[in-house]
Amino acid sequence: MVDPATHWHEASGWLAAYPGLWLVVTGAVFLLADKLFRASRRFPLLNPVLVSILVLIATLRLFNVSYTDYFAGAQMIHLLLGPATVALAMPLYLNLHHVRAWMMPLTIALVVGCVVGIASALALGQLFGLSAATLLSFAPKSVTTPIAMALAGHLGGIPALTANVVILTGVFGAVAGLPLMRLLKVDDAMVQGFALGVAAHGIGTARALQESETAGAFGGLAMGLNAILTSLLLPLILAVWPI
Amino acid sequence: MLYGLTVICAFLLAGELLSRLAALPVPGAVLGMLLFTGWMLLRKDIEPRVARVGAGLLRYLPLLFVPAGVGLVELGPRLAHEGVAMIVVLVLSTAITLGVTALTLQWLLRRRARG
Structure with missing residues (x-):
């Protein structure tokens, strides 16, 4: 007779080496986190990406699994990030007609928001003593996560740090954005949506969409345009900014 | 589904190649997105088979950040x-x-x- 404990030992050894394990765990954790998010009526602090990352980190620590081993399995999910970034062109294309009616004001506000977003992150980062790699990870923080990660990786930052910083930026924008704008006496739905899209990307846009269709549409537009403009301006700004 | 995925990945590939060939500081995926936007502007619509796959990818976009985000586990000292x-x-x-x-x-x- 074979001892069941030996069986379990063999099976768990196989499981730990099987690359599909972390693919399944990542998917399952995200589905549960998403369920929690919906159950909380989309409370921004329960952002499913943030919750998933924290739960997975706790799981890796608990079972003493290295990030390299985790990523060997989960990279199948990561690989879809490239095609998904390309697909962001679709909502951008669908929102682009909004630009035509308000061409000049939107263009100027976009350029101002984009430059202030980058410059304020760099200047405040230096003021508070962030290291160079951290600064470069923070510079694209107002841009949608896949593009911010690509920019950070390209320009000498740390994509893993950028992913988390970008999501926290979005969460902060979604929680504090509308109260802040009311304080500044900004009450136009179009302006609120656009500012949320520029400063807090998709998470800010999702919050804007809860307010109104208009705010959501301008948020989506601002997020797409800011991603493109930041990709073009960030390398130029970094070329002249003393780091 | 394969048609849509192939078209989207072809734009990604073209963007990555363009980024390297022209030595641009812009990531290939962003250039791929710009090329895809240009294609839709020229066509004045979205090819339905591509739209289906694109919508599927975007629906789960947040999930795709998770594996990279877990990399935070290695940044303990920096944090x-x-x-x-x-x-x-x-x-x-x-x-x-x-x-x-x-x-x-x-x-x-x-x-x-x-x-």
Whole structure:
């Protein structure tokens, strides 16, 4: 007779080496986190990406699994990030007609928001003593996560740090954005949506969409345009900014 | 589904190649997105088979950040050292960006409404 404990030992050894394990765990954790998010009526602090990352980190620590081993399995999910970034062109294309009616004001506000977003992150980062790699990870923080990660990786930052910083930026924008704008006496739905899209990307846009269709549409537009403009301006700004 | 995925991946590949061939500081995926946008502007619509796959990818976009985000587990020392400053910078910079963008756009729209 074979001892069941030996069986379990063999099976768990196989499981730990099987690359599909972390693919399944990542998917399952995200589905549960998403369920929690919906159950909380989309409370921004329960952002499913943030919750998933924290739960997975706790799981890796608990079972003493290295990030390299985790990523060997989960990279199948990561690989879809490239095609998904390309697909962001679709909502951008669908929102682009909004630009035509308000061409000049939107263009100027976009350029101002984009430059202030980058410059304020760099200047405040230096003021508070962030290291160079951290600064470069923070510079694209107002841009949608896949593009911010690509920019950070390209320009000498740390994509893993950028992913988390970008999501926290979005969460902060979604929680504090509308109260802040009311304080500044900004009450136009179009302006609120656009500012949320520029400063807090998709998470800010999702919050804007809860307010109104208009705010959501301008948020989506601002997020797409800011991603493109930041990709073009960030390398130029970094070329002249003393780091 | 294969058709849509192939088209989208072809734009990604073209973007990555363009980024390297022209030695541009812009990531290949962003160039791929720009090429795809240009294609839709030329066609004046979205090819339905591509739209289906694109919508599927975007539906689960947040999930795709998770594997990279878990990389935070390796940044313990950096977070211990710079964590507080990071939060302060994040909050202040985001508030400034949001406020300045909103006030600029509101001012421009009101100026135009008056003029």
